[in-house]
Amino acid sequence: MLPALPFYLASAFLIGASLGVVGSRNPVYAALFLVLAFVSAAVLWLLAGAEFLAMALVVVYVGAVMVLFLFVVMMIDVRLAVLHRSFVRYLPLGVLVAVAMMVQIIAALRGLAQGAGHAFPEGGNTEALGTLIYTRFLYPFEIAGLILLLAIVAAIALTLRRREGTRHQDPGRQVLVRKQDRLRLWRLPPHQASGEQLPASAQREDT
Amino acid sequence: MLAAYLAIPFFLVVAAGIGLFALAAGFVLGPRRPDPRKAAPYECGFEAFEDAHMPFDVRYYLVAILFILFDLEITFLFPWAVSLNHIGTAGLLAMVAFLLVLTIGFIYEWRKGALEWE
Numbered sequence: 001m002l003p004a005l006p007f008y009l010a011s012a013f014l015i016g017a018s019l020g021v022v023g024s025r026n027p028v029y030a031a032l033f034l035v036l037a038f039v040s041a042a043v044l045w046l047l048a049g050a051e052f053l054a055m056a057l058v059v060v061y062v063g064a065v066m067v068l069f070l071f072v073v074m075m076i077d078v079r080l081a082v083l084h085r086s087f088v089r090y091l092p093l094g095v096l097v098a099v100a101m102m103v104q105i106i107a108a109l110r111g112l113a114q115g116a117g118h119a120f121p122e123g124g125n126t127e128a129l130g131t132l133i134y135t136r137f138l139y140p141f142e143i144a145g146l147i148l149l150l151a152i153v154a155a156i157a158l159t160l161r162r163r164e165g166t167r168h169q170d171p172g173r174q175v176l177v178r179k180q181d182r183l184r185l186w187r188l189p190p191h192q193a194s195g196e197q198l199p200a201s202a203q204r205e206d207t
Numbered sequence: 208m209l210a211a212y213l214a215i216p217f218f219l220v221v222a223a224g225i226g227l228f229a230l231a232a233g234f235v236l237g238p239r240r241p242d243p244r245k246a247a248p249y250e251c252g253f254e255a256f257e258d259a260h261m262p263f264d265v266r267y268y269l270v271a272i273l274f275i276l277f278d279l280e281i282t283f284l285f286p287w288a289v290s291l292n293h294i295g296t297a298g299l300l301a302m303v304a305f306l307l308v309l310t311i312g313f314i315y316e317w318r319k320g321a322l323e324w325e
Contacts, residue, residue: 006216046212056282064275071271074263130290133283134298141283145305148276152312155272156321159265168324 007047014040022087027073031066038062052126269321280309 017040020033038061046054133141287294287302294301316322 047209052286055285060275060278060282064271064278068268068271068275071263071267075265075268124289126286127289127293130286130288131293134287134290134294134301138297138301141301142304142308144283145308148279149308149312151276152273152309152316155269155276156316156319159269159272160319160321161265162320 010040010043014044031069031073035062035066050125052129273316
């Protein structure tokens with residue numbers, strides 16, 4: 001069913017990139033390898049007919065989440081040597097998680113093989129998904145919207161803080177300024193000696 | 208279905224070709240006179256003060272998180288737009304309600320000044 005050559009190519013890239021994520025000493029490189037892993041996984045999903053998931057993976061994970069990952073990598077300021085030591089320390093836990101995931105995947109695949117079959121939907125995966133989301137799963141969809149709203153409020157509440165004493169321009173107020181607010185015209189009578197005080201006869205001329 | 212995506216491998220090959228060509232041209236045509244002083248770290252006339260891994264300001268995260276949220280919003284728009292013929296008025300109104308909820312969030316972040324950089 002799957003075209004063989006693109007499948008093996010994308011799988012090889014996925015495995016190689018995953019090894020790069022775990023193995024690279026520079027965390028920024030690890031994050032970039034993760035981008036490659038995501039793109040390879042998107043290709044695999046595309047080959048399996050899951051067009052919408054592939055698109056979402058590229059748009060959401062590669063486009064947005066990885067930007068955040070890179071910022072986090074910059075933020076936590078990891079020391080490379082410490083990272084290398086913790087690799088060995090967390091290896092047993094990682095193996096445990098990998099085995100658990102493997103068991104789950106095998107169980108899921110067995111369920112598929114026993115007849116919970118799937119076919120390529122008419123008109124493509126995206127259309128089938130949309131038809132389901134916006135009719136049968138309408139309520140969860142609206143809840144998803146509310147969760148997103150909650151996330152917006154939470155993100156702002158957690159990270160937004162005003163910095164005191166910063167100077168910045170306000171273009172709106174700059175545009176609204178009038179001549180009367182800024183400019184004063186003085187009519188000065190001609191006089192000769194320099195360095196004198198402003199003569200009392202100088203009058204303010206109203207603008 | 209997959210034939211529609213045939214342009215992507217071609218695109219990848221062309222992009223890689225252009226990148227490799229630029230690198231190879233620089234490698235072949237460029238003069239190379241290595242000098243230890245050229246390879247030394249240099250920062251405006253001083254030795255480098257620190258390495259490039261500087262902690263970011265937290266407000267970059269705010270921008271990134273808000274971007275992710277609205278990115279998710281547009282992801283919901285794709286299947287909606289494709290299946291608009293099947294989902295009827297209810298589906299249309301559902302998306303209107305969804306967008307309204309997120310517009311509330313957008314107005315909130317705008318009024319709160321989260322989009323201002325100062």
